[in-house]
Amino acid sequence: MPRKIVARRSAIHGNGVFAVAPIAKGERVVEYKGRRRTHEDVDAGESGDIDSGHTFLFTLNDEYVIDANFEGNTARWINHSCAPNCEAVLDEDDGDDRTRDRVFIEAIRDIKPGEELSYNYGITLAEKHTAELKKIWECRCGSRKCTGTMLQPKTPAKAKKKPAKAAKGKSAKKAKKAKVAKKR
Ligand SMILES: C[S@@+](CC[C@H](N)C(=O)[O-])C[C@H]1O[C@@H](n2cnc3c(N)ncnc32)[C@H](O)[C@@H]1O
């Protein structure tokens, strides 16, 4: 099947991912690939830093983080938006091995060729979202709905994000494999 997406420079930030063919609402566009690392391992390292606002980490579940610095694919270039056209969906494996859980980026509306793909990273930090941290995690998505920061309000229902140092907590809706229904 021909590729439907390509990575290139983005007006939002650095590299972004763009459609090169029509993508239909509900279509599973790409898997967010990368090395499975424990939260402890990531927090002890340098791959993601709360002070830089730049990270390729994705919180997979309570045990693991996907680190797209290693074995990452095109999905790692997809930028955040406050008015996204995609969402991250968690595909939970039926077994006990949580490294086998996977994250896919799915279109939440029809996307035309040339449009940049985006999803809401759903980042919340363990610490208070101070003005300084909001600035470090400044959002430049350019949408009319832009909140100005990639950091999301800390609502009890969404207490799920990557804590402390590595900070990245892109959200993934949960979708049991082979099931249509998705739930948080
Ligand atoms: C997974 S990378 C996405 C690819 C990134 N554009 C790059 O070239 O490295 C995530 C990082 O991209 C930047 N980024 C993504 N979306 C952004 C946005 N809406 N506004 C500002 N920076 C953004 C932030 O530094 C974020 O931590």
Ligand SMILES: [Zn+2]
């Ligand atoms: Zn924004």
